[in-house]
Amino acid sequence: MTRPTAKERILDSYEEILIEQGPGGITLEAVAAHAGVSKGGLLYHFGSKEALVDGLMERLATLSEEDLEQARSAPEGVVSWYLRTAITDVTQRKPLHRTTMATLRIMLNEPRVSEVVQVYNQKVHDLISEHVDDPLTAELVILVGDGLYLRAALGRDDASPLLNRIDEIVTRIQH
Template sequence: MAKPTAKERVLDSYEEILIEQGPGGVTLEAVAARAGVSKGGLLYHFGSKEALVDGLLERLSRLSDEDLEQARKAPEGVVSWYLRTAITDATQRKPLHRTTMATIRIMLNEPRVFEVVQIYNQKVHDLISEHVGDSLTAELVILVGDGLYLRSALGRDDASRLLDRIDEIKARIQP
């Protein structure tokens, strides 16, 4: 695996501070120190806090698009894949999960973050609707997935035990 670039380390550090401390903990100095770069090095890649938000949103969009592509290609089907990854993404701390958690921390303070999240949510809804045949069933699948994701993100053991029952859950949502 390739060593992360300075720019990637800065974004990783920004995410970590957002997750641990929220927006109030973010200073350019703190992000630079955590990333192991000078403040000038940070400013080279991200000229302001707003540019850090832009970088986070670009990362979220890229990771989300990659995630949707994996769903489309999943041998078990989109719905099973969506429900299964709602649990495993959080417990395995995949990059999309970490970026999502960081994004949630700033969503209330940054309307443009909310807009990007809404776009991704619509893409998820459209993909699931395409595979289940109707909008209401898609909403139910998403709600179950959101609940599983939240339980898993909060460290609830019962979420991971449900992995073995994904087919049963899917059958109850989409008979």
């Protein structure tokens, strides 16, 4: 496994501070210290707090595209994959989940963040709609996925047992 670059460590630290403390905990000094780099090293990669937000949004876009690509090639099908990963991305602390949580912490203060999230949400909607004939059923699939994700993200113990019932959930939604 390759060691993360300084730029990746800085973004990882930015995410972690956002998740743990929210936007109020973000200073360039705090991010640099957490990442184990000097403030000058941080500024070399990210010249401002706005550049950190841009870096987070680039990471979100990249991880989201990778996620959509995995969904398209999933042997169990897009819908089952979508619902299953709504839980497993959280319980396994996947990078997209961490980036999503950090993004949610700054969304209210950063309108451009909402735009990036809306683009990804539309791509998810389009993908599910390609694989579900009825538009209302497609919306229901997305709502169930959102609900499973939220349950898991909130640490509810009743999300994980549903993994064994994903096929049943898909059948009920689509019939």
